[in-house]
Amino acid sequence: MLFHLDFHVEYGATMSQQDLFATWSREAEAALGAKKAGVVVDLWKVAGERRVIAIVDVDSHDTLDEISLTLPIMIEMGQHVTINVSALRRYEDFAGTVNKLLES
Template identity: 70%
Template sequence: MLYHLDFHVEYSANMSQKDLFKIWAKEADAALDAKAVGVVVDLWKCVGTRRVIAIVNVDTPDTLDQILLDLPIMQEMGQHVQVEVTPLRRYEDFAADVKERLKS
């Protein structure tokens, strides 16, 4: 199953930017490792904001939930990370469904 993940990262006043970057560097390694094995289809950092968008491919929602809980950024500062999750449907499958519905 494909999912669109939209991460919004904040940090507390008692955390320096350097502290944030240390955690984010660990997160970047984990994300790129997941991309190398195909769990992450692709990911992007939004310019000018602490926002990352990813498309992931996992078998079940349970697997996705487990992955999210295990991310370095979630373990170290999860209270400052919001993730919006949207399940995705391949457009080719949708288009075929629409065309089939026209037949009836």
């Protein structure tokens, strides 16, 4: 199952920028490891924002929940991270459905 994850990262008034960078470094290591393992299809950092977009391929909604709850950035500063999730469908599959509906 493919999902689009849109991470918005803020940080509290008591957290320094260096602390944020340290957490983000640990997160980057985990994210790049997941990409190498094939769970993360691709990752993008939005320029000029504390925002990361990921496409992940997991076997279930439960797995997505488990992964997102155990990310370093969520463990260390989850109260300052918002994740917007969208389930994705391959366009080729959608086009096939449209063509079947057209034929009925």
